[in-house]
Amino acid sequence: MPNSTPKTMGQQFGRRSWAEPWKIKMVEPLNVISREEREKALIEAGFNTFLLRSEDVYIDLLTDSGTGAMSDRQWAGMMMGDEAYAGSRNFYHLESAVQNIYGYKHIVPTHQGRGAEHLISQAVIKKGQIVPGNMYFTTTRLHQELAGGTFYDVIIDEAHDPANMHPFKGNIDLDKVQALIDKHGAGNIAYISVAGTVNMAGGQPVSMANIKALRALCDKHGIKIYLDATRMMENAYFIQDREEGYANKSIAEILKEFCSYTDAAWMSAKKDNLVNIGGWLAVNDWTLFEELRNLVVVYEGLHTYGGLAGRDLEALAIGIEESVKDEHIRSRIGQVLYLGELLTNWNIPIVQPVGGHAIFLDAKAFYPHLKQIEFPAQTLAAELYLDSGIRSMERGIASAGRDPKTGDHYYPKLELTRLTIPRRVYTQAHMDVVAESVKAVYDARESTRGLKMVYEPKYLRFFQARFERL
Ligand SMILES: *Cc1c(COP(=O)(O)O)cnc(C)c1O
Numbered sequence: 001m002p003n004s005t006p007k008t009m010g011q012q013f014g015r016r017s018w019a020e021p022w023k024i025k026m027v028e029p030l031n032v033i034s035r036e037e038r039e040k041a042l043i044e045a046g047f048n049t050f051l052l053r054s055e056d057v058y059i060d061l062l063t064d065s066g067t068g069a070m071s072d073r074q075w076a077g078m079m080m081g082d083e084a085y086a087g088s089r090n091f092y093h094l095e096s097a098v099q100n101i102y103g104y105k106h107i108v109p110t111h112q113g114r115g116a117e118h119l120i121s122q123a124v125i126k127k128g129q130i131v132p133g134n135m136y137f138t139t140t141r142l143h144q145e146l147a148g149g150t151f152y153d154v155i156i157d158e159a160h161d162p163a164n165m166h167p168f169k170g171n172i173d174l175d176k177v178q179a180l181i182d183k184h185g186a187g188n189i190a191y192i193s194v195a196g197t198v199n200m201a202g203g204q205p206v207s208m209a210n211i212k213a214l215r216a217l218c219d220k221h222g223i224k225i226y227l228d229a230t231r232m233m234e235n236a237y238f239i240q241d242r243e244e245g246y247a248n249k250s251i252a253e254i255l256k257e258f259c260s261y262t263d264a265a266w267m268s269a270k271k272d273n274l275v276n277i278g279g280w281l282a283v284n285d286w287t288l289f290e291e292l293r294n295l296v297v298v299y300e301g302l303h304t305y306g307g308l309a310g311r312d313l314e315a316l317a318i319g320i321e322e323s324v325k326d327e328h329i330r331s332r333i334g335q336v337l338y339l340g341e342l343l344t345n346w347n348i349p350i351v352q353p354v355g356g357h358a359i360f361l362d363a364k365a366f367y368p369h370l371k372q373i374e375f376p377a378q379t380l381a382a383e384l385y386l387d388s389g390i391r392s393m394e395r396g397i398a399s400a401g402r403d404p405k406t407g408d409h410y411y412p413k414l415e416l417t418r419l420t421i422p423r424r425v426y427t428q429a430h431m432d433v434v435a436e437s438v439k440a441v442y443d444a445r446e447s448t449r450g451l452k453m454v455y456e457p458k459y460l461r462f463f464q465a466r467f468e469r470l
Helices: 005-012 033-045 072-078 089-101 115-123 138-146 174-186 208-221 231-240 251-260 288-298 312-322 326-345 376-386 428-443
Strands: 106-110 129-132 150-153 192-195 225-228 262-269 279-283 360-364 394-395 416-420 450-457 466-469
Touching: 033 376, 072 089, 072 150, 089 106, 089 251, 089 312, 106 262, 106 288, 115 138, 115 262, 115 279, 115 288, 129 174, 138 150, 138 192, 174 208, 192 208, 208 251, 208 450, 208 466, 225 466, 231 251, 231 326, 312 326, 326 360, 326 428, 326 466, 376 416, 376 428, 376 450
Parallel strands: 129 150, 129 192, 192 225, 225 262
Antiparallel strands: 106 279, 262 279, 360 416, 394 416, 450 466
């Protein structure tokens, strides 16, 4: 095994190892079933890792969404839940945490990220408008489409090349935005949908220079910028690590500056904010806030709980405060980089540079003999599970879905299998086991057959689609 110091850590600390800024107080035993049992479980799940039972999984890297470990302070906060229907004190704690740390004025809690996406899409997108964004995200684009909008990808071209080492592959291509303004007119653009980091591009960050330049362009045309802040803490880390002038700024300072160039944000708190459930919307404009605060009572719950219990709001408020600490984010991303370095040293094709929350295996490069319609990334996820019981997620043609106008599959350039690292859950030894399993599957790649889809749900098909071996 290579040394445990990820490269970007090395710049800060020399070749000294880093370690998690916490110790373990409670453990949850893991279950390992035999290869024969995994084969059976996989067939029952239609070769879709979303349909496996968690009990049949050894190391669960399906997602980092809601799978993190809470701190003792958060658990203590759960006992301080004020379960009043209206005006719970935990709401006010959450409100001030978002105001202080992200810097927006008005807060609406929601049950999770897509609840927030639903409300903001319904509130601001007019039928026929377009929504430019730095690469689509599944639930985000769907809510934009359901509200009558059309999503246009305006991420820089480098983002579509898994080997390109651009340090900010999440950046928005301002020429692409300008071209859309010229073609459709600024009035037909609902807002610019900016995500930091960009999940579907491999957890790639947006630079401060880029968001500043986008702000200047949008100000010229009176266009709003809305931020998907789900992984903005991780984005802030990459700015600190890679962007000129930010090395001595704290994550908190960087985050606040970035958010200051945007008009509103939505959040899946199940990611950066270290809770198992929760989300929020934050806006600066009072009129928009009134509209959202009104809509939330229709779909989520009263505007001071938004579908969450008081205890959830409290755990979330504390989670926000913990997640912005430099030592937390450094060890969080350090673990991802560690796994990335192991795989890179073995020449296993992954999206470079390694992003904030996950390793993305390049399934097209893994299985050059498979056509995209034979679901290479889905195949790779199935093979990994068979090898070791590790659960990963397809982020390729199955996730991309179909064009609502033509009914054809979208054929995304990136065909990836995502190993997503939950926050504060697994140790470095688990990362070693994961790397070795990926290597075993890679070594057996030439004899691997693809899949065909035998059941396809209408919405977000990747969650429930079923496959069979070709
Ligand atoms: C997870 C996620 C969402 C959706 O949030 P949920 O809490 O899963 O509903 C939106 N945007 C991004 C970037 C995400 O990663």
